[in-house]
Amino acid sequence: MPLLESRPELELVVWPEDRACDRSWLLENIPGATGVIVMLTDKVNPELLDKAGPSLRVVSTMSVGYEHVDLAAAAQRGLKVGYTPDVLTDAVADLSVMLALMAGRNGGIGVSLVQNGEWPNFSWAPFGFCGPQLSTTAASPTRKIGFLGFGRIAQATLARLVPFGITHCLYSSNPSSPPNHQRDTDLAKKYNLKAVSKVNVDELARESDVLFVLAPGGQGTYHVINEGLLRKMKKTSILVNASRGTLVDSDALAKALKEGWIWGAGLDVVEGEPNVTIDHPLVKEPRCVIVPHIASATLETRRDMATRAAQNLVAAILGGDMPAQVDLSA
Amino acid sequence: MPLLESRPELELVVWPEDRACDRSWLLENIPGATGVIVMLTDKVNPELLDKAGPSLRVVSTMSVGYEHVDLAAAAQRGLKVGYTPDVLTDAVADLSVMLALMAGRNGGIGVSLVQNGEWPNFSWAPFGFCGPQLSTTAASPTRKIGFLGFGRIAQATLARLVPFGITHCLYSSNPSSPPNHQRDTDLAKKYNLKAVSKVNVDELARESDVLFVLAPGGQGTYHVINEGLLRKMKKTSILVNASRGTLVDSDALAKALKEGWIWGAGLDVVEGEPNVTIDHPLVKEPRCVIVPHIASATLETRRDMATRAAQNLVAAILGGDMPAQVDLSA
Numbered sequence: 001m002p003l004l005e006s007r008p009e010l011e012l013v014v015w016p017e018d019r020a021c022d023r024s025w026l027l028e029n030i031p032g033a034t035g036v037i038v039m040l041t042d043k044v045n046p047e048l049l050d051k052a053g054p055s056l057r058v059v060s061t062m063s064v065g066y067e068h069v070d071l072a073a074a075a076q077r078g079l080k081v082g083y084t085p086d087v088l089t090d091a092v093a094d095l096s097v098m099l100a101l102m103a104g105r106n107g108g109i110g111v112s113l114v115q116n117g118e119w120p121n122f123s124w125a126p127f128g129f130c131g132p133q134l135s136t137t138a139a140s141p142t143r144k145i146g147f148l149g150f151g152r153i154a155q156a157t158l159a160r161l162v163p164f165g166i167t168h169c170l171y172s173s174n175p176s177s178p179p180n181h182q183r184d185t186d187l188a189k190k191y192n193l194k195a196v197s198k199v200n201v202d203e204l205a206r207e208s209d210v211l212f213v214l215a216p217g218g219q220g221t222y223h224v225i226n227e228g229l230l231r232k233m234k235k236t237s238i239l240v241n242a243s244r245g246t247l248v249d250s251d252a253l254a255k256a257l258k259e260g261w262i263w264g265a266g267l268d269v270v271e272g273e274p275n276v277t278i279d280h281p282l283v284k285e286p287r288c289v290i291v292p293h294i295a296s297a298t299l300e301t302r303r304d305m306a307t308r309a310a311q312n313l314v315a316a317i318l319g320g321d322m323p324a325q326v327d328l329s330a
Numbered sequence: 331m332p333l334l335e336s337r338p339e340l341e342l343v344v345w346p347e348d349r350a351c352d353r354s355w356l357l358e359n360i361p362g363a364t365g366v367i368v369m370l371t372d373k374v375n376p377e378l379l380d381k382a383g384p385s386l387r388v389v390s391t392m393s394v395g396y397e398h399v400d401l402a403a404a405a406q407r408g409l410k411v412g413y414t415p416d417v418l419t420d421a422v423a424d425l426s427v428m429l430a431l432m433a434g435r436n437g438g439i440g441v442s443l444v445q446n447g448e449w450p451n452f453s454w455a456p457f458g459f460c461g462p463q464l465s466t467t468a469a470s471p472t473r474k475i476g477f478l479g480f481g482r483i484a485q486a487t488l489a490r491l492v493p494f495g496i497t498h499c500l501y502s503s504n505p506s507s508p509p510n511h512q513r514d515t516d517l518a519k520k521y522n523l524k525a526v527s528k529v530n531v532d533e534l535a536r537e538s539d540v541l542f543v544l545a546p547g548g549q550g551t552y553h554v555i556n557e558g559l560l561r562k563m564k565k566t567s568i569l570v571n572a573s574r575g576t577l578v579d580s581d582a583l584a585k586a587l588k589e590g591w592i593w594g595a596g597l598d599v600v601e602g603e604p605n606v607t608i609d610h611p612l613v614k615e616p617r618c619v620i621v622p623h624i625a626s627a628t629l630e631t632r633r634d635m636a637t638r639a640a641q642n643l644v645a646a647i648l649g650g651d652m653p654a655q656v657d658l659s660a
Contacts, residue, residue, distance in 0.1 A: 020453040041454045062456065090465035094494065095435060101428035105628070108441050110621035111432075115442060117608035119622045123350040124371045124604075126392065126632055133628035135420035140630045159493045164424065274454075278447035291440035292449045298435070298463035300470045302456055 058316035062309040082312025091301035093156035099266025108289035136165035146208025149215025217244030227252035245271035254281035388646035392639040412642025421631035423486035429596025438619035466495035476538025479545025547574030557582035575601035584611035
């Protein structure tokens with residue numbers, strides 16, 4: 001806000017509440033706007049853009065994802081679209097590590113049990129509350145970490161896992177993006193791993209001890225984690241999704257957990273969120289740890305994201321390079 | 331068990347349930363025993379040792395801590411005492427990192443909210459569910475990590491935090507143990523930290539962004555984390571205890587959380603556990619994440635601990651070096 005308020009050329013119209021903007025308020029206030037800052041809860045579609053009218057020059061989203069923005073419609077209207085990559089990489093990587101640990105180590109079950117006053121009923125037992133260990137041990141010296149999507153966040157997550165003794169990194173990424181053998185060799189050397197390898201999703205499912213889903217949302221990745229893939233995973237494996245709920249078929253994952261195809265799951269996102277109630281099949285699974293889409297929720301990162309969104313807007317309207325602009329040329 | 335069963339010289343008497351042994355059963359079955367394997371829930375005091383009688387030669391505990399064993403009484407009777415250090419270092423370090431992340435990132439609150447079906451009531455908000463970020467950022471480039479106790483587990487935890495961008499490591503340890511400047515310099519160089527410094531507990535409290543309590547239990551460390559120390563900590567700081575509940579004054583910590591002296595806490599242990607009910611002052615604090623003493627609870631580590639406890643027992647009775655023997659010479 002100070003950054004925007006410091007530009008007297010801008011007339012600001014601000015949604016006054018600390019929650020997602022009401023659609024009706026947005027539609028009512030956007031006509032004649034030169035630019036708009038939105039969040040991933042605001043659908044930027046032809047309806048909204050038409051309401052704004054020909055004055056609109058920029059849509060700046062305070063998010064790294066932009067599947068809520070109709071890029072074709074924006075391009076047709078000659079708009080610029082800004083987003084906030086990079087600044088949330090570390091916050092999301094931190095949370096991905098947290099979810100991997102919680103899903104393997106009974107993080108959700110343990111917290112609930114103490115919260116519900118059930119600890120006195122549980123005596124310490126030699127194999128009580130045991131789950132698979134993220135770190136390697138002398139008797140269990142191999143850990144293969146898989147990434148579906150191998151961009152900035154995945155690589156930042158990989159870096160955090162190195163001191164846990166992981167030995168192999170596998171990843172699958174956009175089939176149209178060419179392999180990058182040199183980068184992979186460099187990463188393996190830097191982190192002293194036995195291998196960093198691009199594999200197909202079947203091998204990724206079969207081999208990963210922990211599988212992180214860190215790819216963009218949208219139609220191209222819809223339900224890429226489905227029943228067929230989950231059935232190929234190890235019984236002791238962990239699935240983490242800190243990208244978008246649409247990548248994972250919730251019913252298939254609930255079945256996988258109930259029937260023990262995999263050990264546990266840690267989810268920051270669920271398809272259809274926030275409409276996830278106690279009747280949701282994943283909420284009913286004790287080995288499914290779910291947090292309410294907080295991967296970028298740190299004081300430091302949200303401030304950086306807000307700053308970046310404001311900078312994108314100001315640059316697009318008043319001139320200068322936008323710090324992060326979505327390429328609409330395709 | 332296979333390791334013990336493979337020695338026909340040993341007659342085994344085994345508590346048949348997968349929970350802590352009933353005291354009465356133990357007292358009834360120990361007379362005439364040559365050795366006993368115990369857990370930290372079994373108090374090894376003169377009562378038990380006298381019941382065993384002069385045949386007893388070894389007490390082998392399946393734990394890294396041995397504050398439940400009366401060492402003076404064991405020494406008087408000429409017993410050997412075995413324990414299981416090292417093999418649980420990595421599991422406890424993993425959990426310490428998990429608790430630090432959960433306490434900072436609303437891990438407990440987030441899980442409970444989704445479990446209770448409240449997610450639909452929470453719209454995404456720019457600063458919703460935000461907490462302090464463990465990783466450094468460009469705008470927040472310093473992270474000081476403190477350790478009360480700087481043994482194997484603390485150092486393994488430190489190693490795991492390096493890729494999060496931490497910059498300083500502070501520690502306090504047994505005042506009678508001499509400073510180890512060379513080790514500290516080597517660690518700082520190895521991990522590219524600005525400093526690894528031994529400090530007094532007041533400075534530790536004042537400077538740490540995350541303070542890990544990883545020191546032994548017993549009288550020497552009783553309530554070392556008390557109101558005076560908690561008042562010195564930063565408002566954005568996190569306290570993690572994965573050692574013994576007795577090191578932390580629960581009432582003082584509850585007050586610190588309620589009044590915002592610190593940001594949050596992650597506890598694997600609570601004084602008086604497992605008698606920790608919904609009326610416990612720490613259970614009532616939303617920013618206090620508690621798991622039920624599961625720091626070593628992984629399949630890999632508990633198997634290793636059991637193996638080590640059996641090896642200690644066998645060596646003490648049948649000859650050979652005990653892999654890990656408590657020094658009773660003091």
